[in-house]
Amino acid sequence: MNIALFALGGTISVSGRAKGERLTGAEITAAVPGLDELGVSLDVQDVHAVPSGSLTFTQVLDVVDAASRAVAAGAAGVVVTQGTDTLEETAFLVDLVWPHEAPFVLTGAMRQPGMAGADGPANVLAAARVAASPAARGLGALVAFNDEVHAARRVRKSHSMSTATFTSPNAGPAGHVIEGEVRILAAPQRRATVLSAAGFTGFDRARLDAARVALHCVTLDDDGAQLDGLAERYRGLVVAGFGVGHVPAPLAPVLGALAEHIPVVLTSRTGSGPVLRHTYSAPGSEADLQRRGLINGGLLDPYKARVLLRLLLAEGAGREETAAAFAEHGYR
Known part of the structure; x- marks a missing residue:
């Protein structure tokens, strides 16, 4: 099984080395324990290495186009790593136009890789699990964070610093990653795309x-x-x-x-x-x-x-x- 992973910028990519230098997608995934044990191959691409606050609609749609080509070529799912500041908006934008059954999963981090308790590796692992899970197919764009799975339509960034910042106030999480398994407990009703x-x-x-x-x-x-x-x-x-x-x-x-x-x-x-x-x-x-x-x-x-x-x-x-x-x- 193949998963396409697109790495943007954001906290998850802050290298801690030279000012402005960012980790590549390969460096981000290399730091994830257990990722190579999932039984999936990752096709990692680096795109738009900018803070999420600087992303544009066009750049996000460019990623959607690239992801769509990856799915057409056989990818079972998609993971995007980006900054968290606008993640709730980019996830909804993706959800409005994503026409495929393959899961499109967005994630990131609240703590930089060099900090104690960095959450990026766990979030990438959870996102990869969700992208590869049959249970997530047909649910559109999802956010995987803190071992919770949120529907793009409902998710909000609720705290400026907490690693549990992403919540879905009106409905709660759509699911959880429990002992490595993706459990969708409240599947969001899929809406027709805007297109x-x-x-x-x-x-x-x-x-x-x-x-x-x-x-x-x-x-x-x-x-x-x-x-x-x-x-x-x-x-x-x-x-x-x-x-x-x-x-x-x-x-x-x-x-x-x-x-x-x-x-x-x-x-x-x-x-x-x-x-x-x-x-x-x-x-x-x-x-x-x-x-x-x-x-x-x-x-x-x-x-x-x-x-x-x-x-x-x-x-x-x-x-x-x-x-x-x-x-x-x-x-x-």
Whole structure:
């Protein structure tokens, strides 16, 4: 069995040698005890050796393209090592476009290789196990970290330093690696990819670069002044509202006016739980904002909502297609 492993940058690759020097994928895998005992061969490739905070949509999609070619050539699964800062976003981006049954598993590390208790080797070993496991087939993109398996749609980075930083607040882990075996206990329901759902055939990179989406986090006494002229600079907006999807009353008409020109998606800034649809009706409530044209983001957090909206805009989706996509990926 062959597994394709693509090494990006991030903490897992910090060498501790010369400043800026990074470990190669071969060096990362060579430091993993037991990896050579899994009965799989690793095809290791080094790509985009940058911190995850500097990754772009295009670079991530380039990795997806390379991984897709590897699967077409016979790879049973894919592992990607990268930094953790944007891992929850890159995992969801991959999940939205990955059409294969083969698992696509992302992992990384919170502690550098030279630190006591470095977690990178254990995470790579777990990711390789998941990528090779029949139990993980058909589940799309997954995150393997701290011997837990998380669905890309639900996973969040919840702590700036903890090795148990990745959690899935709304559902819990999809599974665990127990005594070397992958146990999927709560398999995520697979959604259609953005490409197949909307009938798209591929991403035009120039259109993707042009599909800029802003993210506005609502705060106490927020009057929306920061949003002046936004529709002239961005193609879409994600709003991280209070609680179940509320904003200050004076902000509601500002968002409604924007929704007349660009898609505006309503999410919650809380980190878990849904945006409601019809429980509250006061000015600035979720029902009021939807009447003004905002699209309900459901259970998607603001960061994932931004990823989905940008892909949809890059492919020319209209408002009805966009709302349907958020209903599919956010609630169902």
